[in-house]
Amino acid sequence: MGKLKYALFTGCTAKQSTPEQMMSTMAVAEKLDIELVELTEASCCGASHLQDYDDFLSLVLNARNIAYAEKHELTMVTICNTCQLNTAMTKHRLDNSADLKARVNEKLGEIGLEYKGTSKITHFLYAIIDDFGLDKLKEMVVTPLSQFNIAPFYGCHNIRPSELQNETHDTPENSYNPTSLDDLIIACGGMTVDYEEKNKCCGFHAELQAPKVSAILTGNAIAGAMDGNADWIVTPCPLCHLKLDTQTGHASEAIGREVSLPVLHMQQMIGLALGCPPETLGMKHHITKVDFV
Amino acid sequence: MSTTTINTQKVNFNVFRFNADEDYLPYYENYSMDVTSEEVVLDILNRIKWDHDGSFSYRRSCRHGICGTCAIKVNGRVTLACKESMTDMIEVFGNELTIEPLSKKRAIKDLIIDKADFWEKHEQVTPYLDTEIDETPTAENIVTPAQAETLDEADLCIQCGACHYACPVVEISDEFMGPAAFAAAYRFEADIRDGNESRLTDVNKMGSGVWDCVKCFECADACPKEINPIEKIGKLHNMLFQSGKAESNIATRHAVGFERSIKRNGVLDEGSLVLYSELAGIVKHVPVALKMFSKGKIVPPWGIIKSDNLDEIQKLVKSSSTAKF
Numbered sequence A: 001m002g003k004l005k006y007a008l009f010t011g012c013t014a015k016q017s018t019p020e021q022m023m024s025t026m027a028v029a030e031k032l033d034i035e036l037v038e039l040t041e042a043s044c045c046g047a048s049h050l051q052d053y054d055d056f057l058s059l060v061l062n063a064r065n066i067a068y069a070e071k072h073e074l075t076m077v078t079i080c081n082t083c084q085l086n087t088a089m090t091k092h093r094l095d096n097s098a099d100l101k102a103r104v105n106e107k108l109g110e111i112g113l114e115y116k117g118t119s120k121i122t123h124f125l126y127a128i129i130d131d132f133g134l135d136k137l138k139e140m141v142v143t144p145l146s147q148f149n150i151a152p153f154y155g156c157h158n159i160r161p162s163e164l165q166n167e168t169h170d171t172p173e174n175s176y177n178p179t180s181l182d183d184l185i186i187a188c189g190g191m192t193v194d195y196e197e198k199n200k201c202c203g204f205h206a207e208l209q210a211p212k213v214s215a216i217l218t219g220n221a222i223a224g225a226m227d228g229n230a231d232w233i234v235t236p237c238p239l240c241h242l243k244l245d246t247q248t249g250h251a252s253e254a255i256g257r258e259v260s261l262p263v264l265h266m267q268q269m270i271g272l273a274l275g276c277p278p279e280t281l282g283m284k285h286h287i288t289k290v291d292f293v
Numbered sequence B: 001m002s003t004t005t006i007n008t009q010k011v012n013f014n015v016f017r018f019n020a021d022e023d024y025l026p027y028y029e030n031y032s033m034d035v036t037s038e039e040v041v042l043d044i045l046n047r048i049k050w051d052h053d054g055s056f057s058y059r060r061s062c063r064h065g066i067c068g069t070c071a072i073k074v075n076g077r078v079t080l081a082c083k084e085s086m087t088d089m090i091e092v093f094g095n096e097l098t099i100e101p102l103s104k105k106r107a108i109k110d111l112i113i114d115k116a117d118f119w120e121k122h123e124q125v126t127p128y129l130d131t132e133i134d135e136t137p138t139a140e141n142i143v144t145p146a147q148a149e150t151l152d153e154a155d156l157c158i159q160c161g162a163c164h165y166a167c168p169v170v171e172i173s174d175e176f177m178g179p180a181a182f183a184a185a186y187r188f189e190a191d192i193r194d195g196n197e198s199r200l201t202d203v204n205k206m207g208s209g210v211w212d213c214v215k216c217f218e219c220a221d222a223c224p225k226e227i228n229p230i231e232k233i234g235k236l237h238n239m240l241f242q243s244g245k246a247e248s249n250i251a252t253r254h255a256v257g258f259e260r261s262i263k264r265n266g267v268l269d270e271g272s273l274v275l276y277s278e279l280a281g282i283v284k285h286v287p288v289a290l291k292m293f294s295k296g297k298i299v300p301p302w303g304i305i306k307s308d309n310l311d312e313i314q315k316l317v318k319s320s321s322t323a324k325f
């Protein structure tokens, strides 16, 4: 296998509210000898909210981001479930409608770009599983996480809609019984916690409009992991991370029970197993203290 | 001539049992059965009833995926019992299967639930063509194929309730209308013949309307007719903005805020987005925001790293916008 190289779409969160995710992504990529070319021209994916306001504009902007990955002739790798959904969905829609693609390209033409459909779009989690390989990762583990019960929290937009996940990635995931993140935990030497909420919603996208509903979902997720005897939660999505890590106060109030667990980004978990120094993984940027490193 | 081999496997079924007239709490009955690869879930329900316990109750009628009565949950997954192959179920979940009603809290007898909430919410969206009918028309009222296509298959809904009872917001909030009702609202809003003036603004109202959807896509995966209700919810939002009927509230400002931010920075300015969406309501976020700030999780507007080639993004926002606010 040659050196893996991707066009990195960081998304907005990694550059603002989850700096630890950016740090740990770079630390892990270096350890795994994966080259990431950052798409500094990219705009926000719209987070499915711009899509509510102006669907066509969101397609044009996402197609522009993909066009930059195509210019590098690289697969685009995302590190946020919602970026993955909106970017892969754009690709899906444009690749399946010549008319829509032409309308979008007419706009991109104004700035001298074209969406061709030549770049794949994958989330870092699936890049590691599909391209790098968990067996190889396992061989590189220097600090197996064997003393930890780790609760996987998948995050909706990596696994649903299933049709999109299945067409985008080599490893098809069943949204009712996903396995990718469990497999990653096992490869890092940890023990996985099976709990009902692992493939459920954290409530992030309605936090402002429906705070109560959103907080109950967050509370239920953390409570489920706690009842499963988890030492901590791991997630591939920075938005789930924000919700589970920073909103424990509202969540506890909403479900009438104190809930709180350390929440790690998938990259931080891999980093710990690969022996990255904790300070390169940004643990100090968490709200819920990561007390075991 | 092709031959199909029929495989048989042993499967353990944990079946939800409850009789609202007699039982204080539900319980699970265990049935171990040999299952053949050509059976569907409904065959199993029938065999439990015919071979084990005649009082076992569930709904079914057409056995063809059309009447929508047989929806239940298998290992938490909503499914039309008459369509779902046992082979697929075993492949996904293994040989231990839990069979439950669509909604445990609404169970009346075993797998039969009280679906009243589903129908009440359905009714709330005026789920019929609302229009002035010319009683003595002189010409046909023709809908072109292109116009019919805008319904985007929302008219194929069989009211099975799978999406509704898969929705986590329906589960915790009695007011939320749910994906099926919204898909029905879309079905009539998108119909060229419909003249209802208030449906679109009604379903887009704050608090229990479409904006309370958490975008989990459970309904998309649940629907046996591939109607994709969440996509219809998105379209109801789009229609509101395209029609210029959108009122300024926290939900609409949150959506519009993305465009504002992208215009300015290419990327999102998270802090400013929350501020613009909440206005005075921002105070309730202050305690968490202070904590986040102290942990280096909040970048002030002047610290945002803008996208390279921002002029391209601004040009596209100008030329490609289709919505008004």
Ligand code: SF4
Pocket (backbone or CB within 6 Å): B163, B166, B167, B168, B169, B170, B178, B179, B212, B213, B214, B215, B216, B217, B218, B219, B220, B229, B230, B233
């Ligand atoms: S996407 Fe929205 S409507 Fe659909 S199940 Fe999730 S919360 Fe409910």
Ligand code: SF4
Pocket (backbone or CB within 6 Å): B156, B157, B158, B159, B160, B161, B162, B163, B164, B179, B180, B183, B222, B223, B224, B225, B226, B227, B229
């Ligand atoms: S939208 Fe699909 S899942 Fe929902 S009630 Fe209609 S057919 Fe059933």
Ligand code: FES
Pocket (backbone or CB within 6 Å): B059, B060, B061, B062, B063, B064, B065, B066, B067, B068, B069, B070, B071, B080, B081, B082, B083
């Ligand atoms: S029995 Fe009619 S849809 Fe299944």
